[in-house]
Amino acid sequence: MSKNIRRLHPLTKILWLLGGLVLLLVFNDPIYLSAVFAAAVIFAVIPCRIGRQLIKAVPLLVVFFIASLIIWPPFIKSGVTWFSLGPYVVTIHGTAYAAAMGLRIAGTVVVALCFASTTSPEEFAAGLRSMKAPSAISFTLSLAFRLLPVVAETTARVVESQKARGVAFSGGLVRRMKLYLPLIVPVVLLNLRGSDQMAIGLELRGFAPSKRPVPHDPPRSSVLDVMAVFVLILLIASALAARLAGYGAIIPDRI
């Protein structure tokens, strides 16, 4: 199943990424969004087989969810008030909407993880090109993905070099931020130095922003892609129809 997902045309995967985000945006009722979130998690664990990555992301998802529960309630005035602390008023609707927003953000992370783990930067670029995006933009975006591990490695080395000088990267959030902030200088500088050489290297290999490459192994679409897009359209249409019929919205005038 995982192989089949990986074999999908990059454009299909990009459409599924966007479709996933649309599904998360259609509803603002936490019960409906729970169903969408649960579907995203099941999709990540079974066909995409990224259960391990998902477990690693759980603390981040929890942080997003809790932050959402704290930030959103004062913006929703409707519903019965639970409690208030000066201008910080929390209503039942506010809490439900905050939970929905938390699920939406967490769901976005899950959908993005599914996409990133099944699509290489080159496939991503190919997908964007098939959407007629400018070649320079698709290449730059794919290069940014490719360079993420390089930047992470540079950062790890800079942190190690400070550890060697007796800096213990532990303690509270404020202390850690204080320790990490000065490291931005060497990390940025090291990556900038490399980027200069990269630009020269790319140019000498024929790259130009206006050029469109001739792919040596162009992605091919199959029946599976047609089925996947059909299922996606069906899901989005059903969700939109449900919302238009008045389902899935705890606050109807908000997204």
Place this chain on the structure above:
Amino acid sequence: MPAAFSISNLAFTYKGATEPAVKSVNLELGKGRYLSVMGRSGVGKTTVLYALSAVIPERKKGSLEGNRLLFGEPLDGLLPSDIAGKVALVFQDFEASLFSTEANDEVALGPEYLGFSPAETRARVSESLRTCGLDGFGERKVNQLSGGEKQRLAVAAALAVDAKLLLFDEATSDLDPKGKSDVASLAVDLVKNGRTVVSVETEAEATLTADELLLLTGGRVLTKGKPAEILTDARICSKAGVQPLPFLRVCDEHAGDWRLRRDIKGDKNVFEALTTEACRVSHSPVIQTDGLTYSYPGGADALAGVRLTVNAGEIVAVLGQNGSGKTTLAKCVAGIITPTSGDLRLFGRDTTEIPQLELARYVGYLFQNPDHQIFSESVFDEVAFGPRNIGIKGDELKARTRAALETVGMAERRTDDPFALTKGDRQRTALASVLAVEPKIIILDEPTTGLDFEEVRSVMELLRDLNRKGITIIIVTHSMPLVAEYVPRSVIMRDGAIVMDGSTRDVMAWSAKSYELGIEPPLVTKITAETGYPCLTNYEFEETFGGSIE
């Protein structure tokens, strides 16, 4: 023979610089020739490569004078993109040359943008990978390749666009001896196949496979000729700041293999007198490891039960191929990473019981790239960071910082911005920041990468002085001439374990006869090992064999 390129009266001054990087350079190279370029840091070696690849004056701004012809066509007014497919430039930093996640895609990138048909691109990808010894690597992830493999991939990518002129800018300085030798052999093969190669090198021995050697000094051509002839001229080598190889005068070459002439005989007594090393090392262990293992997240075992004892006052080299576990071992000892299992003691104390801050007082660690640790606005502040971090304040902080700067010869530059220094001076600043903490052990990971011969000697002399003051020194390196000259004990690692631990002479002599350890000894050791008097340096060679040389 038609020229691949010719440069006449080339002068270039980078924008903002007060001095020209190159002045009046005249140079011509025939098609299918292999040229090595050497000289001190900052003499214009890279600028010559930039001139040949149209990087200057448009991509690196500045004022350019003189004429450049590439395969008979003028280069003036052209951009690198205009000569894409004809010239390839391979940098020391592999990451800056690689843009894809999979090897196949990386090699295909150039042909794809140059508009080759899919079938032709696929054929070029597979041929380039095969030429570079990467057959079967097509579907491998680039970030999972070793340093040597990445470097070969960068060359394969250059070949795939059918570049006729290949420019290597210190492209092998991060590679292990086998990687270096592989790339050198590859360059020879490329030349045999009609390509022209220009390679900037830092080690003299690496130039011996080239057809010609160009020495630059002060932005001008000092000389150009056969490498073996130039490198036996001590006066010229001294002018260019490169290591001479005087023993080549009494060697014969057969297909790249150098052998000492049969009539040259060594003096046993002189050799024994030279090599009887006075034992001044104490027997108080400062580092003890037993059964040390380390596994990276994801499961790869970097250390597999390392047992090692280092005594106070020793200088020890940790050698081995890329990925053998050298840096992991060094980082474990410095407390930068925590071993997965096993025993690690510093001065008899279990390191798990020593806090990070206290550990920094025992062990100083100098990273290969000084830029990983520099972040202050002045050299003084950078050096003061370490001692301040461990609680040193006031006059003592100032005194320690000044002393460290004086030791490395940077006291006069204490107010300079460290980012504006040369690589050699940045390396010295980083070393001073380690010294200011006054550690008892200093670990250096490839301390001489990117430095020229004189800078390397200067750093090593400095370390020898520190060692004489009682500091234990561990050097992780691929530079065999450096180890041979300065380090009495060598530890060889392979697959995360120590496979040999002994005197450097024994290790080098053994490696001269067998490649079992994966170590490529200096040429002087290789040619003398057969005689039974394995010399490690030019000095030892001249003393031992000088009697039979007229």
